[in-house]
Amino acid sequence: xxVDSPAxxxxxxxxxxxxxxYWRIVWRRFKQHRVAYVGFFxxxxxxxxxxxxxxxxxxxxxxxxxSERMQxxxxxxxxxxxxxxxxxxxxxxxxxxxxxxxxxAVALSTVVIGGLIGILAGYVGGALDNALMRLVDTIYxxxxxxxxxxxxxxxGPGLLNIIIILVALEWTNAARLARSAVLSFREQEFVLAAxxxxxxxxxxxLRHLLPNALGPLIxxxxxxxxxxxRAETTLSFLGLGIQPPTPSWGNLLTNAATNIFIAPLQxxxxxxxxxxxxxSFNLLGDALRDALDPKMSKSRG
Amino acid sequence: xxxxxxxRLFQSVPLLLVISxxxxxxxxxxxxxxxxxMLEGIPNLRPQDxxxxxxxxxxxxxxxxxxxxxxxxxxxxNPGYSREYGQPVFDIILPALKNTLVLTIAAVVxxxxxxxxxxxxxxxxxxxxxxxxxxxxxxxxxxxPAFWLGLMLIILFSVKLGWxxxxxxxxxxVEPGSWAATVDWLKHLILPxxxxxxxxxxxxQRFMRSSLLEVLRQDYLTTARAKGxxxxxxxxxxxxxxxxxxVVTIIAVTMPRVVGGSTVVETVFAYPGMGRLLYTSIMGxxxxxxxxxxxxxxxxxxxxxxxxxVIYGCLDPRIRYQS
Numbered sequence: 001x002x003v004d005s006p007a008x009x010x011x012x013x014x015x016x017x018x019x020x021x022y023w024r025i026v027w028r029r030f031k032q033h034r035v036a037y038v039g040f041f042x043x044x045x046x047x048x049x050x051x052x053x054x055x056x057x058x059x060x061x062x063x064x065x066x067s068e069r070m071q072x073x074x075x076x077x078x079x080x081x082x083x084x085x086x087x088x089x090x091x092x093x094x095x096x097x098x099x100x101x102x103x104x105a106v107a108l109s110t111v112v113i114g115g116l117i118g119i120l121a122g123y124v125g126g127a128l129d130n131a132l133m134r135l136v137d138t139i140y141x142x143x144x145x146x147x148x149x150x151x152x153x154x155x156g157p158g159l160l161n162i163i164i165i166l167v168a169l170e171w172t173n174a175a176r177l178a179r180s181a182v183l184s185f186r187e188q189e190f191v192l193a194a195x196x197x198x199x200x201x202x203x204x205x206l207r208h209l210l211p212n213a214l215g216p217l218i219x220x221x222x223x224x225x226x227x228x229x230r231a232e233t234t235l236s237f238l239g240l241g242i243q244p245p246t247p248s249w250g251n252l253l254t255n256a257a258t259n260i261f262i263a264p265l266q267x268x269x270x271x272x273x274x275x276x277x278x279x280s281f282n283l284l285g286d287a288l289r290d291a292l293d294p295k296m297s298k299s300r301g
Numbered sequence: 302x303x304x305x306x307x308x309r310l311f312q313s314v315p316l317l318l319v320i321s322x323x324x325x326x327x328x329x330x331x332x333x334x335x336x337x338x339m340l341e342g343i344p345n346l347r348p349q350d351x352x353x354x355x356x357x358x359x360x361x362x363x364x365x366x367x368x369x370x371x372x373x374x375x376x377x378x379n380p381g382y383s384r385e386y387g388q389p390v391f392d393i394i395l396p397a398l399k400n401t402l403v404l405t406i407a408a409v410v411x412x413x414x415x416x417x418x419x420x421x422x423x424x425x426x427x428x429x430x431x432x433x434x435x436x437x438x439x440x441x442x443x444x445x446p447a448f449w450l451g452l453m454l455i456i457l458f459s460v461k462l463g464w465x466x467x468x469x470x471x472x473x474x475v476e477p478g479s480w481a482a483t484v485d486w487l488k489h490l491i492l493p494x495x496x497x498x499x500x501x502x503x504x505x506q507r508f509m510r511s512s513l514l515e516v517l518r519q520d521y522l523t524t525a526r527a528k529g530x531x532x533x534x535x536x537x538x539x540x541x542x543x544x545x546x547x548v549v550t551i552i553a554v555t556m557p558r559v560v561g562g563s564t565v566v567e568t569v570f571a572y573p574g575m576g577r578l579l580y581t582s583i584m585g586x587x588x589x590x591x592x593x594x595x596x597x598x599x600x601x602x603x604x605x606x607x608x609x610x611v612i613y614g615c616l617d618p619r620i621r622y623q624s
Contacts, residue, residue, distance in 0.1 A: 141602055142320055143557070145564050145576075146595050149583045150327045230446060234565055237448050238580065257452055260467075264456040271449030278444035286440075 026215070029291040036291070039283025042276055050100055053093030061094045062086060062245055070263045079269055083259055092270055095247035098159060099229050099277065106166045106228035111221040114171035118178025119205050119213060123186060133179075136172045144169065144231075152235055157243040162235065166228045174220045181213035215292040219285055226281035233274050249274045306611060313603045320599045321375075321592075325368050328588045336360065375596065385587040393590055394578065394597070400470065401562035401574035408494045409559055412501025413552060417545075419502065420509025424544075425536060427514060435506065442503050451496045451569035458492065465491055468571035493570045497563060501555075508551055513544040546616045553609035561598040 030036050054061065057078065064084045071081045079088040121129040139147070147169055155161040185191060186209070194208050235241030236250025244251050249270045256266035336354055355361050359370060374380055380390045423432045458465040470489050476482060516522070517540055525535045562576030571577075575594060582591040 138316065138319055138323070141316060141599065141606070142324070142595075143561060143598055143602065146324070146579065146598065149564070149580060150324065153583055154327060154331055226444075233446060234448065238564070238568060239584070253449065253452070260452065260455060261460055264460050267452050267456065271446065271452065274446050274449060275444055278446070279441065282440070282444050 026291045030287060033287040033290060035283050036287030039280045039285075039287060042280035043284065046096065046273070046277055046280060047100065050093050050096035053096070054090055057087055057090050059087035059090045061090045061247060063090075070259065070266070072265065080263070080265060082256065082266060083263075088266060088269060091247045091252060092249070092273055095249045095252050095270065096273060096277075098242055098246065098248045099232055099250070099274070101159065102163055102166070102232040103225040103229040103277065103281070105163045106170060107221040107225035109163070109167045110170045110174050110224050111217050113167065114174025114220075115178045115210070115213065115217050117171065118175035118180075119182050119209055121175065122179035122182030123201070123205050123209060129179075132175070136175060139169060139172050148231060148235060149238075149240065152240040157241065159242065159246075162232055162241050166231055170224050170227060173224060174217055177216040177220050178213045181216055182209050185209060185212050219289045219292060222281055222285035222288055226278045226285070229274065229277050229281070249277075302611075302614065305614075306607070309607050309610070313607065317596075317599060317603060321372065321596055322368060324592060324595050325371065326364065328583075328592060329364055329367070331586065331588070333586045371592070375593070380593045381589045383582075383587055383590045385582070385585050385590070390590055390593050394575075394593060397562075397573060397575050397578040398560070398597075400572065401567070401576065402559065404490065404493055404567075404572065404574060405497065405559040405562060407490065408497035409501060409556075411494065412498035413505055415498070416502040416505035417509050417548065420506045420548075421513060421536070421541070423506070423510040424513035424517065432510075436510070439503050439506050442499065447496055447500055447563070448565050448569050450499065451492065451566055454492050454495060455569075465489075468569075470572060489570075489572075493566055493572050496566050496569075504555070505548065505551065509544070509548050512547050513540060516540045516544040546613065549616065550609045550613050553605050553612055556605045556608075557598060557601040560601045 059077075064086060065081070066084070068077065068081050070083055071077055073080045077087050077089065079092065081087055082091065117132060121132040148165070151165045151168070152162065155165055191204060191208055194204050199207070232241055232248065233250035233253075236243075236248040237254050239251075239254065242248035242251055244255065252270040253267060253274075256263065256270065260267050336351070336358070359367060362370070371380075378391075382388065383390055383393050386393060419435055423435050426432050455467050459467040466485075466489050468489075470486065471482070522535060522540055525539045526532075530539075560575065561579070562574040564576035564580045566572070567574045567577035568580060575598075579591065579594045579598075582588070582594060
């Protein structure tokens with residue numbers, strides 16, 4: 001991981017006897033950050049729940065039981081049942097698989113795609129940079145909800161469509177971050193040295209510039225995951241996005257909202273899981289930002 | 302300065318054109334026959350009549366011809382008729398705009414004032430218990446989706462307590478024009494205003510706090526204290542002036558929401574505003590209305606972005622725009 005310039009490595013060697021690379025420092029700071037543990041804990045619990053959760057109850061996710069409609073939580077149905085007697089625990093856990101998949105897939109793709117575009121724009125510069133940044137500006141200027149509504153109506157429902165749409169809109173953050181990181185490194189000695197040694201453009205970009213832009217990109221990925229889950233649940237809530245009978249946290253909420261006077265708990269529960277998911281990603285993002293920021297003193301946490 | 306503003310205004314025209322072309326193309330690609338809505342009630346329609354109507358409305362023209370026709374109509378402030386309701390577009394947009402303005406102005410004024418007050422409190426009492434509670438609360442509240450918050454408020458105040466109505470803007474049982482009608486109208490506003498105001502507080506409180514903290518560290522405040530000014534004057538007169546500059550900019554950038562409304566909140570409360578109109582017109586294939594709503598929102602975004610830059614230049618004497 002560590003691709004420090006020789007000068008920096010020497011400097012580190014002088015500063016302390018034990019080798020302390022950038023990522024080692026970041027990891028140490030991250031471990032000292034109490035907020036990071038809370039975020040990580042929430043995330044792991046959610047991940048574990050949606051992976052094993054559906055197997056813990058003897059109900060299929062669309063198993064209708066008309067004699068057990070809209071029940072309160074009980075030993076038989078841990079979180080109660082919906083208006084068709086389907087088990088809410090099973091449906092929320094399956095819905096969580098969908099929502100978390102969207103979050104993680106979008107975060108990973110935006111960082112890869114946005115990061116590469118940003119590095120390319122920053123390193124190549126010129127007309128390409130100009131065109132790409134105008135595109136980013138345009139995407140920023142159109143209100144997000146307009147593009148979300150139009151694109152998801154156009155693409156039609158489905159997990160993959162939602163992921164593609166969200167990546168198409170969210171890559172801009174990562175691109176901006178990567179570009180500004182590259183701009184600040186482009187003229188530095190280690191890049192010049194690599195170029196002098198005959199490294200190709202791609203090699204300079206991927207081996208020398210990418211590792212240096214990685215810090216902000218990781219923070220961006222964490223926050224993008226939260227933003228993607230928020231967008232997916234919002235779209236599914238509005239009836240676009242993931243369509244019933246496939247459950248998602250968003251459409252479970254919409255479905256339950258029609259019976260809000262009879263079974264308000266069923267409205268509360270899916271939202272609580274959305275809240276936990278957003279919370280875990282925001283906590284992680286916050287802790288990572290602090291850990292990656294060289295200006296932060298380690299006394300905080 | 303004037304030259305700068307003019308140049309920026311001039312630059313915003315191509316941006317708006319790009320956005321309009323983009324959205325027009327996307328809506329053009331939508332599935333569905335534009336004439337279907339109009340003709341679905343007519344049983345004995347002959348195919349040649351259908352073709353004649355398509356030609357009459359220009360649906361057979363290539364996309365760029367349709368785009369420029371539409372653009373020319375929009376410039377003349379005559380965007381056409383709603384496919385859904387058969388009324389002129391502005392007859393549908395104006396009531397929605399009025400409803401949204403009532404809702405968002407109330408929420409923005411309430412939310413931003415509270416946010417700035419709370420932000421100042423947090424910064425002045427940094428690391429106090431109050432600051433910790435506020436900072437933690439806004440951080441947690443940031444992760445609460447707006448639609449869920451709205452539904453939770455409905456559960457608490459409408460379902461459990463029965464104090465407030467769940468949705469809409471009027472109760473049909475109340476006689477219009479009476480005092481009771483006004484009270485009823487205000488009751489309908491409370492929950493949506495609360496949800497929007499809370500999201501304003503979440504965004505601005507943190508920002509106000511960090512902006513004021515940044516200023517409080519600076520030397521000129523030590524000077525102000527050293528010459529014996531009271532803490533109220535130091536914070537209220539000297540520190541706030543500079544701390545508010547970035548906050549004002551952020552407020553200007555978020556102002557388009559006042560015109561565009563919030564699709565999510567208006568949908569949760571079935572509130573007939575711009576955000577809900579945007580949603581229903583896109584979902585209902587009423588693209589003439591949708592395009593006009595989108596263009597109004599895009600124009601306000603461009604305008605307030607420009608305004609933010611101008612305000613920033615006026616408030617911060619260190620910034621000079623080159624013309």
